[in-house]
Amino acid sequence: MEKVKCRRETVPLKQRMLGLKDAMELFAGKWKFSILLNLNEYGEMRFKDLLETTTGISPKVLSKELNDLEQNLMITRTVMNTKPVTVSYAITEYALHAEPVISALIDFGLTHRETIKRR
Amino acid sequence: MEKVKCRRETVPLKQRMLGLKDAMELFAGKWKFSILLNLNEYGEMRFKDLLETTTGISPKVLSKELNDLEQNLMITRTVMNTKPVTVSYAITEYALHAEPVISALIDFGLTHRETIKRR
């Protein structure tokens, strides 16, 4: 692990740990990334759509995950004036900030998967 | 979330999700980052040392965390021929691969913490 750069080195270790903790808590669980990647790929989606594309999730869990993501400003929730009501979810501009994290995780995860496999 | 780059775009979505999953599983839990950052900062450490610097952890959990990290090649475990035995843990070269992940998480986490706080 080499010397960290930019803002990271201006911040004490304790606080960096807080940042790590926050980020990990936000993305914890089996479904958050899947939901975000789906919303990113397909644009606006309704509850039902997400229930179908997120294979294996139950409505209760999906509901909780969506709430978490909304609380953390990663997605928006829009209730449409139709009958019966439809609700539309979309990814936010703010969620773009998470792209470096996701990229780094994918890169590391794929490399690591190969490394462990051939061990 | 903008277009992904390099190897990430050569890999299908399903597989990218696997990479994400692997990486998240490796780093899940409250202690892994703390242990890695400590080992990185202090070099070789014994079980007892880690038990002290990792505030709040119990021996059972520390033991499990260390095993996980060793299985994933992030640390080495060396038994010394002393009486009574001492065991020394150290971070591996391979763990350097995780640095971009950690940096990205810290950056995002710190920014996000501020964003949420002032909401």
Add this chain to the structure above:
DNA sequence: CGGCATCCACTTAGATACTG
């Protein structure tokens, strides 16, 4: 010293059914 065994508490996830 460096753990593992045991037990318990708590949180989370899943299945299913139901409602506005």
Add this chain to the structure above:
DNA sequence: CAGTATCTAAGTGGATGCCG
């Protein structure tokens, strides 16, 4: 359609004690 209610199953974490 978009969830909530309820119940149960499972995983995880902490406390404690013991042993080589």
